[in-house]
Amino acid sequence: MIASHRAVPRVRNRIGWRHRLARLGGSPVELDLRAFDEPLADIARLEDEVAGLSDERITRRAAELRAGAEAGLALDALQAPLFALVREAAGRTLGLRPFDVQVVAALALARGRVVEMQTGEGKTLAAVMPAALHALTGNGVHVLTFNDYLAHRDAEWMGPVYRMLGLSVDAVQQGMTPAVRHRAYRADVTYVTAREAGFDYLRDLRATDPDDVVHRPFHMALVDEADSLLIDEARVPLVVAGRAEPRDSRARRLAEIVAALAAGVDFDTDEYRRSVELTETGLAQLEQVLGVSSLHDAGQCALLTELNCALHARVLLRRDVDYLVRDGRIAMIDEFTGRVVPDRHWPDGLQAALEAKEGIAPDADGRILGSIPLQHFFRGYPHLCGMTGTAQDAADELRGLYGLETVVVPTHRPTVRMDRPDVVFTHREAKELAVVDEIRRVHARRRPVLVGTLTVAESERLAARLRAAGVACEVLNARNDAAEARVVARAGRLDAVTISNNMAGRGTDIRLGGADEAERDQVVALGGLHVIGTNRHESRRVDLQLRGRAGRQGDPGESRFFVSLEDDLLVRYGIRNLIPARIMPARHDEPIEQPIVREEIARAQRIVEGQNHEIRSTLSRYTEIVEEQRRRLMDCRRALLHGREAPAVWRSVPDRYGELVAACGEDAVRRAEVAVTLHEIDQAWSEHLARCADLREGIHLVRLGQQDPLARFTDEVVDIYDRMEVEIRRFHIDDTNNDAMVHQCVPR
Template sequence: MIDNLLKKLIGSKNDRELKRLWAKVQFINALEPEISALSDEALKAKTPYLREKLANGATLEDILPEAFAVAREASKRVLKMRHFDVQLVGGMVLHEGKVAEMRTGEGKTLTATLPLYLNALAGKGAHLVTVNDYLARRDAEWMGRLYSWLGLTIGVIQHGLDDQERRDAYGCDITYATNNELGFDYLRDNMKWDLEDFTQRGFHYAIVDEVDSILIDEARTPLIIAGSSEEDTSKYFRIDAIVPKLKAEVHYKVDEKDRQVMLTDEGIHHAEQLLGVANLYDPGSIETLHGLNQALLAHNLYRLDVDYMVRPKEDGKGMEVVIVDEFTGRLMPGRRWSNGLHQAIEAKEGVEVNAENQTLATVTFQNFFRMYGKLAGMTGTAETEATELHSIYKLDVIIVPTNMPMIRKDFADTVYATRSGKKKAIVEEIRELHTKGQPVLVGTASIESSEDLADALKAARIPHVVLNAKHHEREAEIVAQAGRKSAVTIATNMAGRGTDIILGGNPEGMARLEAKKKDIALYDEEGFETAEFSALVEQMREQTAAEHEEVVSLGGLHILGTERHESRRIDNQLRGRAGRQGDPGSSRFYLSLEDDLMRIFGGDRIKSLMGAMGMNDDEPIEAGMVTRAIERSQKRVEAHHFEIRKHLLEYDDVMNKQRIFFYGLRTEILKGNTKDYVLRVAGEIAEGICNDFLPDKGERDLAGFRERVEQLFTLTGEEVDAVGQLPYAQAREALAVLVQKFYEGKDERLGGEGMRSYERWSILQIIDAAWKRHLLVMDHLKEAIGFRGYGQKDPLVEYKRESYEYFEQMRFGYEDEIISYLYRVEPQPAYTPDEDLFRGPSDTFELGPDEQGNAPDGIQRVLRFTAGGLED
């Protein structure tokens, strides 16, 4: 109550922030007459002028008003779009390293040009992170015309680029890329053998588009680079063959809420008989038990055309399982579930099973994006995740007002007892709206449900188009037409589609399609529209203008959701497609008690209530109680996923410290500081030997001392024996001098430059192999650590303690190996190692890099601590 009173008196924090930013908007607007009066050449000259101001001590905040005014004027001239005042507010929110929540249709793509231009002037690079390659390429081409005209360079990172192309793109002032490509390039760079081969140049400033999708939804899946392992894949088919012989509830129980399958005692005995195994829980059978659990998951919780598709391979040789992104409904070719789950699904579908992989490098999105000096984000739906964005990324959410008032009508959910009753009602509503002429966007949660509904509409003779993972190539074309009169569009999850649905049709989108057919160039060398393309746009604008008015009079775009998603944000993203820029619109969700969300989270209670009220399949219920029950279910699922992400981050924070140390060491070695490193480590080892064998107090072990010095430093004879006779402090100093003198003698004998090169390659081979072994140990530790809970110990505390011990063991191990190797080996003078021999050594990667030094194949994303993860 007091909070509400204070809000009324002084406004919310969001209101106060907006008030501060509106004052700056007035200042930027005051510059508009002066900037508008400049010639094209004078406006372009503002870029070097602003850069010079920064070089002379001005800050980005000092030049912000002028930079924003310049970018807005350039946009008017090049893109034919003038930033709204609310977009200036959004741009300032992004510049300050916060999240701008801007509704769909408010122009986030154009808003981002302001802070990107401003921050790129610093010359350290500015990144725009998108959810897929299509949007990265489209936005870079579209907005890139503005940046190029102002004298900035633009790069775009796409799947399939070689290292030089990536290096060039990262070297640009502004770079568009997907979150996956950025993360994998970071991991690949830290597996390189030469600093000149690195593609990235640091992490200065980034704007994350669809920030909730990338930093929240996808944060459950770490990025992993892996190499293949030797594995007999026939076991997956052998295990898969027995699954149909096991009965649900008798031999195993399915927990859909936590996505787990558990064998019963009867099931264990029956499976042992079917597999010919004496005891599934014997250490020798643990892999078989794991494979059986994954096969049960594959058969009971992962569905064809919902979670994955089976399609022909690109080379035409056989079929493959391709994952469908649960948040965007897009296919994710090349990615694989981890922990044997993908192999279990391949066996289930009868396609070729590929061997599991071993981790070579890994990072979570949380820890990757926290490396940026300044991080910002934009989305239409961030408010529900504001707490998590602040706690993990220190990102505050600012809700930017709409340019025009929002007048969309959101109707209450309509609930049916069965799916068949719901489908019948959906088809009838679509028929009614289609006949009336009102466009309808139907949101489905999976490919399977979109095609099932498409079949029903076909039977009812209602014309429609389907947008799902099977038709993603036509995405822009389908969405551009979705606002036309009588249009019926069925789409799987609409997150990050990045294309506006304009009532009456999108004239520019339609003109692009027409230009493609007629082979008309869109832009000239200056980045301006060609006369032919401009004429096409005008022609389409005339065609759509009348239709726009007609569709507005019919009530605008109607959003029809066929079921609730487990996240409220995904539902809001679908709703947000209607009511853009003050247009009318409406939305309604149709649900059934057989929907997954309702069935798993308390549908029985509502079902019994409907039965008591004597309601049949065809009668809907519209009640606040149902809507509240659904919201409670969604909140529980969101809380569950937050716990998974938090759990993942807590564990990865431990690994992150080790990763930073290891990658830092690699970078120092690559910079050529190898002699200092070798002598420092040699001195520390010498001190350790004296501590162990020549203690200040206690019994001395001279024989052990001599043996250890010879083993590590190859030093023998009277000098070593003489050191062993000295008191502890003098012995420690004398051994350090002896060790250093021996190595410097070798260095002088062999020629410094050749020795540096040899040291670099040798050290990298040894530490990379050690890091690879350490990651394997950590994978096993993560899998087993949960059992510590049964012994009343906190698994996370145990993981921190043991991982530190393993890391120290690894570090001491590779340091001993480096010293032993470099003190013993005798390379030829002026030795230069064969690069091809060292770039992909067999003890570092199973899959070596190609001739250009690109990273191995087998790149993955993996989800730990849940039933399955993703691998790339």
Template sequence: MAGFDWFWRAMGGSSARKNQKRGKEIVAHASEVRRQLKSLSDDDLRGQLQTSDMGTKLAVLAEAAQRTLGLDPFDCQVKAVLHLLDGDVIQMATGEGKTLVGAMAAVGFVAEGKKVHILTVNDYLARRDSAWMSPLVDFFGLSVGAIYEGLDANQRRQEYLKDIVYGPVNEIGFDVLRDRQVTSRTDQVHTAVDVALVDEADSVLVDEALVPLVLAGSIPGEAPTGHITDIVRDLRENMHYVIDDDRRNVFLTDAGADYVAAALGLDSLYDGDQAAHILVHVNLALHAKALLIRDIHYLVRDGKIQLIDSSRGRIAELQRWPDGLQAAVEVKEGLSVSEGGKILDTITIQALMGRYATLCGMTGTAVEATDQLRQFYDLGVAVIERHKPLTRFDEADRIYATAEDKNRALVAEIRRIHDTGQPVLVGTHDVAESEALAAALSDLDVNVLNAKNDDEEARIIAEAGDVGRITVSTQMAGRGTDIRLGGADESRYQQVVERGGLAVIGTGRHKTARLDNQLRGRAGRQGDPGLSLFFVSLHDDMVVSGGSGEHITAHPDAEGRIDQKRVDDFIAHCQRVTEGQLLEIHAQTWKYNKLLTDQRAIIDERRARLLDTDQAWKELQERAPERAAEVKDRPKIAETAREIMLFHLDEEWSEHLSIMDEVRESIHLRAVAKETPLDEFHRIAVREFKDLAQRAVDKAVETFQEVTIDPQGVAQLADQGRARPSATWTYMVSDNPLASGGNSVMSGIGNIFR
């Protein structure tokens, strides 16, 4: 009963009961109406969509799905559509048909006069789902498109005009950033949109919420010198530097600071005109050495650093660390330092979501993210029951005293299961672990799916449910793709069922139960049999981090296994602690980001006035009347005034971001000085922003007075070094508080407050 009470509290208590009752009544009504609709012609059926009765609308959508796609929605799918239209995040188990649900809901929103973005986690899903669902959308005379990497501006502009647009969240965000640089509305690709329907909502809205999307312009990169890197390479842990318990932060000791200062020929790292600059580079080199580990946090491929997305266990396309840290790792690995970039603009995924009037989503694991979804988005969670009962067996954790004991038992269990012919999917935490496990099973045919071969993902996942398969995967490979028993064609389905279905084994608990459940959910699709089992040791990162400062007395057997309830409870406690840590990090980091988001909104308002009116020309006439009188009859002078004003506004905003980035990188020093870092950050941000708009106007007036303006009224801005960057690019900064170890540069901010 306690578990039932917890469920209702998570869902919002008595209001959730009322919503559940309302949902059942509407779905039952829709089922009745649908029987009547079956006799209607296609034209008559389409005409029923505009009804104000929700049950009828759902019935029309369900009947249209059957006619166009051959998919007959279950009542649970119809209920899911209802909750999406109500603005909830729905939790649906793997294989329950979220793709169809999303498309039906999108059509329902459009019927209400709204434009919809369906946000996916990658290009493949955006293109697949838009094509797959297009017959349903076309049936109602609506248009559907997809945004993905490789489309040019004109192609993107055409896609965004469509009623329903599928696209990866990062691509949508990059287009927002590029639109913020245009000097004419005709160059903008985005159009007004009302609804964001987020696929894999927990991944996008929680795991990646604070990932900054960045638009940069070319400038030379700056890195710690090779000399600093060589000095730092010789530092020894616990003598020259210490790492905190959850391995998110590294600090020089007094002995370390003295050692580095002496090696650099300085009296101190903390005094002198260049001290702050040098200390930043020393800290970057130390972070690269101590916290960023090859084959766990990044790969080196083709002479380049490639980051690993820790929440998915694959290459994080387009991601890089902030320029200084990126360069520090490149120097550490002996690579050429890549070109840096002047940040022109940036937006977090969480701030991007704030641009939509209506936000909803779907995922297999939403309940565990209820607090984050409510706190940061004011979203409720609706759990959609399965179409068929779950028959998967979730075995109790097998807990061991040491990592060595755990790994021996893990390998033995995989071999035992494999001998029966039951397919096994093993979820590991990083590339290094996946490869070590595969090596331990080298005498067997093992498919390894990690960041080094993620281009083979579709093929490997498609066959992971076949008889005798062993698939070793990092994290949540293959989200969005079902693992079908018996192989991709299910030709040996019955053989796998007879062997117990897919067995999912975790090599350790994650820092949140939600990530555990994502892995567990790969088995037991659509009522199929299956098994889930996690191996845990008292030396696992999650246990060490969550149990920091606590001691547990355990009595392992001869094989190192511990079978004591209080140890089980301790493991659960450790996970709750790490979940709390992550929520606090998210809350604190959002407070740093929110002020800049609010300031960006002020810049957006100013930009809109300059873009959509003659405000720029009016201001320049007022501030520089003599120059204005000289050029006022030139046909393009109003456009030139707008271009000059926008250039300086954007330039000042870029400089503001650069200043605040430097402040944030050094904010921990203010914590050492007993100042409150967040308050100090806000004080500086407000002070620096206060005169930004006026500085932009003053510089625009100066440029207007000095620049050469031709007879058409076009200013030769390039001659004065006032041209926009000739090359820009987009990337994502690795800034994920769910990242393990040192993969989160920003995570240190949250730790200050613990």
């Protein structure tokens, strides 16, 4: 992860910036790095002076910079001296002096860019400089990590650097109490996963006492693995739900009914778009079985939605690919990370349909109390930047969604990894046998092998084949991801064979030979880490991340993908229909050599990436109006919570108000007013989210009437919100609310 493993003499590592290409035609990718020459030189000029300071003097100098920031000095004016201090502090506390490429990355991050740095080039250390710079303001910085392990590791690892600068650092972990979270967020720099920070934000929006709010106002977020979090995960909403009564669902019966439907007759499946639709024949059969005249009648909308969910669960969601059944419950597998995602459910009726399909007792329905897409959560930070190993392919989307430009930072040493052409087979069986043969061949020389698979089922099939062939291997998938960092860190040792999902261990370095320098030399002599991919992913960026596990910091390495025309991506794309039959036998155990096949595979990946981009863009348009309403209502709620606005609950009953003030005191009555009004807002917002979810589920049906679904959705949501606001404004003290108010009015 860090570019240097020992103290390094202060010799400038000048980089030939001018060999980089200039930015062309408004591209969101910045390849011309000459703009960083001057600030880099400013930092270098301070190195000798800073090197002569004692540890205590470094701390005092940083305190002086902090005083300047808090007095209103621009951070640009403090950047060079602060970065020079960080560079020196890192060398003293960690034995790691940032290279010039890391400083350039830090400069770009401080300017609000997304930085692309290859695996092993030292993103963790580079992030300390912009984080420390913004921490000088006293407003707090969040480093948003990919998982809990990285949040804890990076806070502990980089902590000595921050502390030498007089800055506090902490980490938020899943399972922490609100009091501990509150303290962690008060640190100058807080390492936390985006999900944990987002859920804390949603819980803060329902706080009824200012002391229960754990977050400070947002200032700056530095997003690690930015392409994954800002792009791939952006379409997944964070949801805080409350428990409701167990549902009396008809999902089990509907699951049995759709199980009798015939593919190609009663429903059509579009593998390319991962969608399934009932045919007229299927609709007629369902209407007959259910005894309804027409499923398109307005009164049957809910039933039709449940049937579509049951069909989706049966046809499109696959066990050990999209989900696991664990301890009698459905556990969702994240399609990008391959990990089980805790506490995430499919929306609306799809979760119930899946439970019915698997014969699992349904959970109680969770009532949505608060929700926010990650994309809108990230936009809540006035200062946003990010870093990743694969940003270029996402640059247009990063600019479109967040207004972020991308800067590509070169490697400190030239990359010498050999990326071999794909090996393509007609069918999956031949591919898997070839993968086993390749692993056995490489393993026989004791060279470490890392295999990236797409699904749990595939990783376990491959492991069984290897063990039958006498090859020991470590398996890391959604069933056993707790040991992720430990397993991946050992993947560069002699004789290691590691099978993992494509994204496992992201952020964890694979060092050749581990910590043993003699073993490292042996592995280098063997050619370094050999990486094998068993599928092309929907996103080329994930494939590049897998390749990037080999060849870190100029190490040797090799990568190759093995692909079959039966792989999910290619089946969805319908690739067999696009390749002339004369060059592709129906079934063949040897690799297909024709270049057109590899070209079509690459084209399929580009098209699916474009399709996913369009899905994210569409979802963004649908969530925009609801997020605007959330911001509007929550601004009002915060004003009430923090006393900037007074409720007027009792205007219609002034006599009763006077009685309560006389009995309990004006402060107590005012607190009760706020509590009851906040409760009313929270209830109304929860109901609004439920209505919006129901509306979104069936809005596509308006196409049958030649209407634009997005325009109709927007009109309906605006109307629903306006009615909700009117109800809140016309809030009267009925008997129930009166009881609630009296209960809240406790005399001091």
